[in-house]
Amino acid sequence: MQRILQPGEIEALDAIDFPRIRLPRPTELFAERAARLRQLAPGNPIADYLLFIARVCEAQAGIAATLQTTAPDAAVLERALEHGMPPLPLQDRPDPAWQAALAQLLERVLAGAADLPAVLVAHARRLQALDAAALDQLAADLLNEDGDADALAVQPLVMAALQLVWADRASRLDAARLAPAAEPTVCPACGSPPLASVLRIGGSAEGHRYLHCGLCATEWHMVRVKCSHCQSTRGVRYLGVDGDGKAVLAETCDHCRSYRKQVDQHADPLAEALADDLATLRLDLLMAETNFERASGNPLLALPEPTDDA
Ligand SMILES: [Zn+2]
Ligand SMILES: [Zn+2]
Structure with a gap:
């Protein structure tokens, strides 16, 4: 049996109909x-x-x-x-x-x-x-x-x-069949951690936040109120560098004390997760002076691990 949707219901459907x-x-x-x-x-x-x-x-x-x-x-x-x-x-x-x-x-x-x-x-x-x-x-x-x-x-x-x-x-995977991973903080295609998250503009993804896989570049949706590392909804805040604009901010979490960058295409439509992450190394250097630890690295940046006796 078919049911005719009222205008309000259609809008509600539209809002939930975006690619996960x-x-x-x-x-x-x-x-x-x-x-x-x-x-x-x-x-x-x-x-x-x-x-x-x-x-x-x-x-x-x-x-x-x-x-x-x-x-x-x-x-x-x-x-x-x-x-x-x-x-x-x-x-x-x-x-x-x-x-x-x-x-x-x-x-x-x-x-x-x-x-x-x-x-x-x-x-x-x-x-x-x-x-x-x-x-x-x-x-x-x-x-x-x-x-x-x-x-x-x-x-x-x-x-x-x-x-x-x-x-x-x-x-070549079928996105429609790919379920969010059992662990939503890792890539549903390959299981890698995200290198950053992106607030997207344009099309059906408009305004949604996606985590971007550092290995296979698959993106998966996660609501913005959640920490992308521990999924806590308490204590997520954003830090940036004065004068550097708002295209890349560090999303920090008071619960797990980690941070991960968020790249906002509303602030710069050409912003791209891996490139903008690399180009804002200064933000990582400033974050190193706080007690938030970077949640996961950028695979195209080689930084030796700091040694304890250094
Ligand atoms: Zn992946
Ligand atoms: Zn967290």
């Missing part, structure tokens, strides 16, 4: 990210690094257009979807295509080696010399956040190649 999960479109995503980094670089304290990562993202965009990953096994996918588990978990061995993606990425990045800082060129050459087994081990260590200083030094290049294969596989 936004799967990535890798080629566009990487190209937009690169453009945003180039836009943010001039005058930034880490301008050279932003331009280096812009080049990495341009390489990603070029490779994404022709990348061939394997579709997840149908039975494994079905089981994961049935149980609300991420269908592309981190614990899986990376899709074998990741090594070819890394080789192409290094080649493209090194094609402009003359303008690159010597230390970054040395890291890229070191990666080119590793065999397949060593590369897989490196990937596993970095995905498990278990890398030593040598691994952390090459993290941005390795993670960029892993982003390529995970984003490609995520882009």
